[in-house]
Amino acid sequence: MTRPRKPFGSSQPGRLQATMVKVLAAEMSDPSRHRKGKQYAIDGSILDIIIEPGIVTCEIQGSRSMPYVASIEVLPGSGMPLRRDLTCSCSCPDDDNWSGHACKHVVAALYTLSNEFLIEPALLDVWRDDSDGTHTADKERTDLLFHNSDSDRDHDRDHDRDHDDDEDDDDLDPGATRGTRRHLSIVRDIDDEEPAPLPPSVFEDPLKLVLRLQPGTELPDIPQLERADLRAPRDRDLATSLRDALAHVRVDWD
Numbered sequence: 001m002t003r004p005r006k007p008f009g010s011s012q013p014g015r016l017q018a019t020m021v022k023v024l025a026a027e028m029s030d031p032s033r034h035r036k037g038k039q040y041a042i043d044g045s046i047l048d049i050i051i052e053p054g055i056v057t058c059e060i061q062g063s064r065s066m067p068y069v070a071s072i073e074v075l076p077g078s079g080m081p082l083r084r085d086l087t088c089s090c091s092c093p094d095d096d097n098w099s100g101h102a103c104k105h106v107v108a109a110l111y112t113l114s115n116e117f118l119i120e121p122a123l124l125d126v127w128r129d130d131s132d133g134t135h136t137a138d139k140e141r142t143d144l145l146f147h148n149s150d151s152d153r154d155h156d157r158d159h160d161r162d163h164d165d166d167e168d169d170d171d172l173d174p175g176a177t178r179g180t181r182r183h184l185s186i187v188r189d190i191d192d193e194e195p196a197p198l199p200p201s202v203f204e205d206p207l208k209l210v211l212r213l214q215p216g217t218e219l220p221d222i223p224q225l226e227r228a229d230l231r232a233p234r235d236r237d238l239a240t241s242l243r244d245a246l247a248h249v250r251v252d253w254d
Contacts, residue, residue, distance in 0.1 A: 014121030037107025
């Protein structure tokens with residue numbers, strides 16, 4: 001059993017870890033439970049906290065005489081976990097932690113845990129079960145594996161390049177590639193030939209076919225229209241407008 005510690009001062013080494021745990025607590029709970037759990041942590045209702053690899057256990061004094069027990073399990077890894085990495089449980093009647101929101105006792109446990117990280121940030125590695133650097137070593141092995149794969153890929157690429165160079169050297173042998181050179185010369189001769197000129201295109205009026213008269217068709221005689229005598233209106237402004245309009249009339253045939 002370990003009594004929760006209260007940080008003093010503003011220059012604590014684990015400010016980042018503590019802040020991220022508080023953000024995680026707000027993400028996991030609804031506003032009402034989050035507010036009550038935070039108040040539990042401030043009032044000193046947390047009797048003790050045990051930080052072990054993979055799990056944090058807290059005893060919280062509630063309304064009944066027997067304290068509630070809240071636990072927060074985490075998957076092994078490194079750094080601050082995500083919400084999906086956590087599994088929470090509590091002995092209170094509001095143990096609805098993963099079908100809905102975390103209860104106020106779990107929130108209080110998270111806030112107490114943030115104070116512990118604020119004072120001693122190395123406890124995060126203990127909780128994530130990474131105090132011995134196992135996951136760091138796994139990451140190094142993974143990086144080494146990718147490095148070896150890249151080296152093998154570079155070796156294969158160099159081998160292919162050498163193989164292509166050997167083929168280019170073989171092309172210099174006149175006896176080995178006599179047929180290939182003959183084929184290239186044939187293709188080159190065909191490509192060098194100038195294409196035959198295309199016949200000149202004759203423009204065909206698309207309306208010619210539509211306006212073509214059938215044999216034996218007679219057109220009626222259309223008398224010449226007499227020029228109409230247009231008299232200007234008496235209103236001077238109206239006459240000026242009509243004169244300008246007639247001067248700028250343009251007929252477009254579609």
